[in-house]
Amino acid sequence: xxxxxxxxxxxxxxxxxxxxxxxxxxxxxxxxxxxxxxxxxxxxxxxxxxxxxxxxxxxxxxxxxxxxxxxxxxxxxxxxxxxxxxxxxxxxxxxxxxxxxxxxxxxxxxxxxxxxxxxxxxxxxxxxxxxxxxxxxxxxxxxxxxxxxxxxxxxxxxxxxxxxxxxxxxxxxxxxxxxxxxxxxxxxxxxxxxxxxxxxxxxxxxxxxxxxxxxxxxxxxxxxxxxxxxxxxxxxxxxxxxxxxxxxxxxxxxxxxxxxxxxxxxxxxxxxxxxxxxxxxxxxxxxxxxxxxxxxxxxxxxxxxxxxxxxxxxxxxxxxxxxxxxxxxxxxxxxxxxxxxxxxxxxxxxxxxxxxxxxxxxxxxxxxxxxxxxxxxxxxxxxxxxxxxxxxxxx
Numbered sequence: 171x172x173x174x175x176x177x178x179x180x181x182x183x184x185x186x187x188x189x190x191x192x193x194x195x196x197x198x199x200x201x202x203x204x205x206x207x208x209x210x211x212x213x214x215x216x217x218x219x220x221x222x223x224x225x226x227x228x229x230x231x232x233x234x235x236x237x238x239x240x241x242x243x244x245x246x247x248x249x250x251x252x253x254x255x256x257x258x259x260x261x262x263x264x265x266x267x268x269x270x271x272x273x274x275x276x277x278x279x280x281x282x283x284x285x286x287x288x289x290x291x292x293x294x295x296x297x298x299x300x301x302x303x304x305x306x307x308x309x310x311x312x313x314x315x316x317x318x319x320x321x322x323x324x325x326x327x328x329x330x331x332x333x334x335x336x337x338x339x340x341x342x343x344x345x346x347x348x349x350x351x352x353x354x355x356x357x358x359x360x361x362x363x364x365x366x367x368x369x370x371x372x373x374x375x376x377x378x379x380x381x382x383x384x385x386x387x388x389x390x391x392x393x394x395x396x397x398x399x400x401x402x403x404x405x406x407x408x409x410x411x412x413x414x415x416x417x418x419x420x421x422x423x424x425x426x427x428x429x430x431x432x433x434x435x436x437x438x439x440x441x442x443x444x445x446x447x448x449x450x451x452x453x454x455x456x457x458x459x460x461x462x463x464x465x466x467x468x469x470x471x472x473x474x475x476x477x478x479x480x481x482x483x484x485x486x487x488x489x490x491x492x493x494x495x496x497x498x499x500x501x502x503x504x505x506x507x508x509x510x511x512x513x514x515x516x517x518x519x520x521x522x523x524x525x526x527x528x529x530x531x532x533x534x535x536x537x538x539x540x541x542x543x544x545x546x547x548x549x550x551x552x553x554x555x556x557x558x559x560x561x562x563x564x565x
Contacts, residue, residue, distance in 0.1 A: 173248070173256055176206065177213050182240045184221045188477060195225050195477040211356070219311075223247070226309060226476035230284040234272045236263065283309060288484050293469075296520050300548060304518060307550035312473035314351040315554065317371040320406045321435050325349060328367055335360065342553070346380065347406075348373045366433040371399055372474070374547050374557040378514045379403035381545070381559050382459045386411035391457040393417050393501045394464055398427030398439065404461070405436040412438055415453070419444045453504045459512075460505045464494045466515035466522050470549065470556025491522055498530045502539065505564045511539070513560045518548055523558035531562075538565050 180202050187198045199221055203214050224231060224247050232238065235246035241260035248255060249269045255261045276282055280290035283305045293301040316339070318325040325347055329339050337360065338352035350373070357363060357370065379400050384390055386409045392401045395416035404414055416439050418424050424441040431439045444450065467487045468478045498513055505511050513530075515522050524544060530536040544560040 171253065174213070175258070177209070177216055178241075178244060180206070180209075180217045181220045181224070182244060184217070185224060185240055185243070188221075188225060189228070189480070192481075195222065195475070214356075220244075220247075222311075222476060225480075227284045228480065229286070230276075230281055233276060233281050234269055236265075236268060236272075279305075285479050286482075289469075289479060289482070292484070292487070292519070297518065297548075300550070303550040304548055304556070307548075307553075308469075308472040308556070310473060311354075312372070312471075313554070314354055314357060315371060315373045315376075316349045316351070316357070316368040317376050317403060318347045318349060318368050319366055319402075319434050320347060321410055322365070323367045328362065331362055331367070332360070342373055345373045345376055348376055364433070366435055369399060369402060369430070369434070371403070372471075372555045374470075374552060374555040375399070375516070376403065377545065377547070377557065378461070378463060378512060378559055379407060381512050381514075381561055382407075382461055383510060383561075384408050384412075384459050388412045388458040389415075389456065390459040390461070391415045391417065391453065391504055392461045392463070393444075393504070394462060394497065395427065395441070396420075396423045396463075398424065398430055398441070400461060400463055401427065401439050402430055402434050402436060405431070405434070405438055408438065410436055410438055414439045415457075416441045417444050417449075447500065450500055450504060455503070455506050457504050458506060458509050460501070460509065461512050461514070462497055462501055463512075463514045464497050465490055466494065466517040467519060468516055470516040470518045470547075470558075473549065473555065487519075487522075491526065494522060494526050495529060498526065499533065499535055502530075502535060502564075507538075507564050509564050510542075511562045511564065513558075513562065515558045516555060517558060518546075518556035524560070527560045527562070539563065540565060 184198050184202045187193045188195050199218050231243050231247050235243050245255055245261045245264045246269055249266050255264055280287045297304060318328045325341055329349055332339055339349040342348055342350055384404055384407050390404055395401050395418050398416050401414050401416040416427050421443045427441045467482055467490055468475055472478055502511060513527055539562045542561040542563050547557040549556045
């Protein structure tokens with residue numbers, strides 16, 4: 171593949187923003203792609219994919235590269251892919267044989283898998299022999315998964331509609347509304363998206379709303395709703411009958427919810443900002459179902475958010491565990507007796523998952539709950555994101 175200087179500069183500038191200005195990769199890529207309207211689909215694909223892959227393998231690339239110059243880092247990545255370099259001034263001094271020798275000399279798993287040492291130690295301690303395979307899987311590119319909006323279509327009809335336009339999909343077993351794209355592409359440009367026939371949502375994430383066992387007419391609280399993806403799924407499962415409170419402490423996260431709901435044909439979602447504990451107390455014992463999709467380390471979704479591993483630290487993982495326990499303690503009071511609560515994370519660490527549920531059940535407030543079931547979804551076993559989903563019933 172021939173390299174073009176303007177797209178390579180796009181990659182280099184994006185990496186500079188991510189690693190030296192501490193910006194989020196997805197936001198940087200979005201901004202980068204908007205910066206040059208002349209870039210076609212192939213150029214945009216090259217930039218997005220190259221940035222994500224270099225972020226994913228950043229530690230390994232730095233270990234193999236002869237210098238920390240970003241152009242040299244790009245050149246190292248390019249040579250590691252089996253490509254050849256053009257004779258550009260920026261790539262002077264790059265020796266493919268030296269790159270190969272440097273790579274062949276590395277033996278440490280944390281470097282080869284391109285993660286921090288502390289993360290490798292933590293993963294091995296908590297997941298044991300499963301950690302190796304999980305790491306391999308989390309370093310692969312994520313598939314694009316759609317959730318057919320059952321308020322407007324069926325999985326089969328959506329598959330046929332997309333197929334007519336040359337967009338091939340397949341339906342993975344065990345997921346009611348999931349379709350996986352056979353080939354990565356910008357599916358948001360398809361008319362079916364604008365018509366609200368689907369959302370992009372990983373198959374593991376789709377298990378969360380289903381676990382709540384909602385029924386039409388229920389009053390449901392999605393207490394850590396973010397941009398509302400799981401609220402939309404709940405509304406579809408409820409046939410747009412009842413009421414869903416989509417709550418979050420960050421008002422900006424809820425802003426997209428109304429737009430997404432309108433596109434999906436959903437009218438039962440009410441976004442509400444959690445301004446203080448009073449917001450929670452006012453809703454005491456008001457919900458038939460309560461979803462706590464709590465903040466987490468995000469280690470289960472490294473496939474799609476590879477920059478997460480460079481932003482985390484042992485301290486931030488410990489801090490998020492404190493927040494998780496505070497949420498389950500404080501928010502569980504919103505559930506009616508006899509109601510169902512789901513505690514979920516997109517983490518694979520037992521310390522954020524079953525250990526948090528056990529801690530809650532052994533606490534004073536947890537005495538009134540019983541664990542119905544829990545599901546530990548590892549990426550290497552499911553083929554999708556790593557998740558944890560616990561179902562608890564209030565006595």
